[in-house]
Amino acid sequence: MSDTPLTEQSDTQRDRTDDCLAIGSIVSSNSHMDYTVEIYNETDRERAPAPDECGFGQPVFIKKTIRGDEYIVMGVIYDTQLVDPDQGRSGPRLAQGDQPQFTPGYVEERTKFAGVALLGTAEVTEDGTIENSSHQMPRWTLAVEDIVEQCPDGVTRDFHSTEDGRLQLAYIERLLDVAGPLGAEVTLALVGRLRDSFPAEEHQRVLNVIEKDVRWQSSVDRGGDAMSTPSTSSARTGSDGDLIGTVAGPGDGPNEFFIVTPDEQAVKTGEFITYSVTVEGTPRDVIARVTNREQARGLPEAFMADPHVAPEAVAGTLGVPTEDIDLYRLEATVIGFYDTKMETFSNPRQLPRPGTQLRTAPDAMLEAVLPNLGIGAENARTESGEVDLSSVDVATRDGLAHMGWLLNRETGAVDVHVPIDEFAATHLAILASTGSGKSYTAGVLMEEMMKPDVRASLLVFDPHGEYGSLSEIRGEERFAGEDGYRPEVEYFNPENLRIRISELSVGDVMAILDNPSDRMQERLAGGWRAMQQRESRTWGVDELLDEMRNQYGPDDASVGALEWRLRRSIQRNELFTTDVNVPLDDLVAPGRCTVLQMDTLSRRDQQMIATVLLRRLYQARLAAVRERGDDPNFDGDIIDFPLFSLFEEGHRFAPATGDAPSLGIMRTITSEGRKFGFGLGIISQRPSKIDQDVLSQCGTQVTMKIQNPTDQKAIESSVEAAGEDVLRELPGLTPGQAVVSGDAMNTPVLIQVRERHTQHGADSIPATQRWRTANEQRREQPTRSEGADMGGGESTGDVDLLGDG
Numbered sequence: 001m002s003d004t005p006l007t008e009q010s011d012t013q014r015d016r017t018d019d020c021l022a023i024g025s026i027v028s029s030n031s032h033m034d035y036t037v038e039i040y041n042e043t044d045r046e047r048a049p050a051p052d053e054c055g056f057g058q059p060v061f062i063k064k065t066i067r068g069d070e071y072i073v074m075g076v077i078y079d080t081q082l083v084d085p086d087q088g089r090s091g092p093r094l095a096q097g098d099q100p101q102f103t104p105g106y107v108e109e110r111t112k113f114a115g116v117a118l119l120g121t122a123e124v125t126e127d128g129t130i131e132n133s134s135h136q137m138p139r140w141t142l143a144v145e146d147i148v149e150q151c152p153d154g155v156t157r158d159f160h161s162t163e164d165g166r167l168q169l170a171y172i173e174r175l176l177d178v179a180g181p182l183g184a185e186v187t188l189a190l191v192g193r194l195r196d197s198f199p200a201e202e203h204q205r206v207l208n209v210i211e212k213d214v215r216w217q218s219s220v221d222r223g224g225d226a227m228s229t230p231s232t233s234s235a236r237t238g239s240d241g242d243l244i245g246t247v248a249g250p251g252d253g254p255n256e257f258f259i260v261t262p263d264e265q266a267v268k269t270g271e272f273i274t275y276s277v278t279v280e281g282t283p284r285d286v287i288a289r290v291t292n293r294e295q296a297r298g299l300p301e302a303f304m305a306d307p308h309v310a311p312e313a314v315a316g317t318l319g320v321p322t323e324d325i326d327l328y329r330l331e332a333t334v335i336g337f338y339d340t341k342m343e344t345f346s347n348p349r350q351l352p353r354p355g356t357q358l359r360t361a362p363d364a365m366l367e368a369v370l371p372n373l374g375i376g377a378e379n380a381r382t383e384s385g386e387v388d389l390s391s392v393d394v395a396t397r398d399g400l401a402h403m404g405w406l407l408n409r410e411t412g413a414v415d416v417h418v419p420i421d422e423f424a425a426t427h428l429a430i431l432a433s434t435g436s437g438k439s440y441t442a443g444v445l446m447e448e449m450m451k452p453d454v455r456a457s458l459l460v461f462d463p464h465g466e467y468g469s470l471s472e473i474r475g476e477e478r479f480a481g482e483d484g485y486r487p488e489v490e491y492f493n494p495e496n497l498r499i500r501i502s503e504l505s506v507g508d509v510m511a512i513l514d515n516p517s518d519r520m521q522e523r524l525a526g527g528w529r530a531m532q533q534r535e536s537r538t539w540g541v542d543e544l545l546d547e548m549r550n551q552y553g554p555d556d557a558s559v560g561a562l563e564w565r566l567r568r569s570i571q572r573n574e575l576f577t578t579d580v581n582v583p584l585d586d587l588v589a590p591g592r593c594t595v596l597q598m599d600t601l602s603r604r605d606q607q608m609i610a611t612v613l614l615r616r617l618y619q620a621r622l623a624a625v626r627e628r629g630d631d632p633n634f635d636g637d638i639i640d641f642p643l644f645s646l647f648e649e650g651h652r653f654a655p656a657t658g659d660a661p662s663l664g665i666m667r668t669i670t671s672e673g674r675k676f677g678f679g680l681g682i683i684s685q686r687p688s689k690i691d692q693d694v695l696s697q698c699g700t701q702v703t704m705k706i707q708n709p710t711d712q713k714a715i716e717s718s719v720e721a722a723g724e725d726v727l728r729e730l731p732g733l734t735p736g737q738a739v740v741s742g743d744a745m746n747t748p749v750l751i752q753v754r755e756r757h758t759q760h761g762a763d764s765i766p767a768t769q770r771w772r773t774a775n776e777q778r779r780e781q782p783t784r785s786e787g788a789d790m791g792g793g794e795s796t797g798d799v800d801l802l803g804d805g
């Protein structure tokens with residue numbers, strides 16, 4: 001057999017099957033798909049194939065005539081074997097191998113076999129080209145001595161083209177099976193040949209994917225299983241309309257599906273993606289939310305055995321590719337397409353088909369469809385009654401709170417606006433562990449509510465005095481209206497916040513008196529009822545005691561016991577007065593934010609203030625809605641504008657356990673307030689400690705980092721919109737990141753809360769800084785500070801204390 005390439009080169013791009021180089025003949029088969037071919041040498045043929053004409057990965061064909069029609073059976077050389085009869089022979093031969101003329105049998109025995117795996121079939125046309133190629137398993141069996149010919153590149157190309165010009169490679173799985181350990185290599189060799197025949201970019205991309213996959217499979221099979229470690233870290237941020245992945249198939253739930261995406265897309269959980277479907281003849285862009293992300297393919301864990309060695313170094317040594325090999329498997333849940341008539345999402349009840357391409361939902365689209373704009377989008381309707389999303393510019397719309405932007409997109413790329421009407425009517429909960437940004441976020445919302453396009457009437461119950469800096473908005477230009485509007489910010493503290501005793505209910509008094517006996521309760525109820533019948537509203541404890549003594553006799557022991565309690569808890573408490581009652585007009589007005597600073601009051605007194613004020617405000621709203629103002633006999637308060645009241649430490653006012661007097665009115669307002677234009681906002685770091693009735697009535701939720709499992713459970717059971725995927729996000733959020741869900745949004749949204757326009761008033765000052773400053777002050781003015789701090793006694797001196805004097 002000659003090693004020199006033939007000078008007479010065949011035209012490899014020719015596409016005809018006639019006059020091809022015969023390279024060998026079949027001698028046996030290992031299976032229906034796997035044949036052994038003896039390669040011709042000089043003694044068999046005048047023109048024996050050169051090594052590169054019958055090498056590894058060489059496409060070949062065998063001609064077959066079936067019922068008069070001519071076919072080729074395509075195959076590929078996937079293995080070669082040399083047979084040397086001399087091997088293992090120790091006895092002498094008559095002649096040596098370099099004297100073939102004397103020993104033709106010997107040379108013939110010393111031969112080369114090739115393994116040929118079958119790929120498919122094609123029909124041969126009259127002009128010798130092929131058509132109707134099929135990559136199915138050939139049905140006919142080949143015979144011993146069938147001639148195997150070298151397949152020219154043109155024929156190979158035609159065998160891999162479909163009728164409509166697409167590239168087909170449908171035999172790969174079979175080839176990998178048949179060729180065993182050499183399957184990946186022979187597939188790669190074939191892919192390499194096809195690259196020249198299919199130069200178009202679309203074909204090259206497909207070949208890239210196949211090549212990467214096969215290469216990956218083969219190298220990982222050598223190195224171990226692909227790891228599947230869930231990962232959420234990624235550098236890139238999704239952007240407008242990018243192609244991000246392909247639908248792999250349906251997921252666990254009826255609205256869920258899986259997507260495969262390469263690492264470079266870095267699609268995160270919470271990202272909004274879109275695909276197109278036709279619903280009742282109309283093409284629709286359906287939005288889905290990514291709910292989970294797992295690595296489907298990455299470097300094997302075994303490569304990470306030594307933390308001093310980068311896994312890429314191991315991979316490089318083993319020849320495992322490391323670039324662009326990571327694949328992620330995302331789970332997504334269908335939100336729906338935006339129904340421009342109903343102005344909400346509608347579920348197409350149709351999952352995307354496997355293979356559907358997915359894009360990130362465009363920024364502008366998300367900005368318009370995420371908030372529940374409700375009737376807010378009315379003036380963007382076209383004549384057909386549909387809302388023209390492209391004309392919905394939420395940024396210029398009135399009554400929306402700009403809370404921040406989508407966390408998964410570039411900063412500010414998709415601004416998130418929350419309709420204030422929604423949460424002002426159906427209540428709001430801001431829930432997060434301490435230090436996660438609750439008060440900060442509440443501050444952002446309050447700023448938004450005081451803007452000229454909203455001018456809310458806000459009443460803030462502030463048990464920690466955290467909203468002192470909100471007064472800055474009075475002078476901020478961005479809060480000024482063209483008509484001269486300037487928001488008012490008023491502060492009330494216990495000195496100017498008094499409760500008139502006659503405003504208390506008997507239930508309130510019982511709570512204040514700390515479990516009076518049954519008989520005392522009975523006496524108190526009788527006396528209180530009588531007092532409330534009186535015209536005068538300026539009675540006090542003395543008048544009440546007189547009334548009870550009138551009813552139950554001057555020496556009644558229970559009245560005696562009540563006297564002591566009433567004097568201690570009510571008469572001597574500066575919070576309660578007989579006459580002064582804060583006028584509601586001083587407290588609430590449109591365009592006014594009133595902050596009740598209650599940090600010096602006991603918890604019980606804070607609850608009492610909330611109870612009485614909420615009751616008065618609620619009744620005043622009720623009177624307005626029921627048009628009691630028209631009744632000449634009505635002398636109560638009327639508030640003819642909606643109210644929104646915000647509670648820091650909400651669990652203090654509506655606790656899940658205990659007997660807070662404020663709980664009743666808070667339950668009433670959260671369940672009925674919608675009808676009367678009275679919204680509550682509950683801020684709390686302990687959702688599990690809030691009354692579940694109150695919490696579950698909060699239609700809009702801003703949930704931030706929460707790690708405590710009991711609190712997570714409370715959210716799960718009371719926050720309807722918080723799906724499993726949303727709850728999973730909560731522990732991983734950092735300060736300022738939040739999930740906004742519920743009535744105000746069409747779907748839960750992961751946001752970065754914007755920065756405050758005013759200063760945040762709740763920053764804790766580090767203890768070390770305080771110590772240092774205090775110490776420095778003492779050193780500068782030792783005598784004065786010592787005198788003040790030590791109560792004027794003999795000072796030991798700071799120098800001595802520090803031990804350096």
Ligand SMILES: Nc1ncnc2c1ncn2[C@@H]1O[C@H](COP(=O)(O)OP(=O)(O)OP(=O)(O)O)[C@@H](O)[C@H]1O
Nearest residue numbers: 433434435436437438439440735736753754762763
């Ligand atoms: N959106 C944001 N942008 C910038 N910084 C923020 C943001 N949200 C919170 N922070 C920072 O996080 C800190 C904690 O926020 P905040 O005081 O609102 O927490 P909190 O949940 O109310 O805590 P606490 O329960 O102790 O009152 C703030 O001091 C602020 O510096």
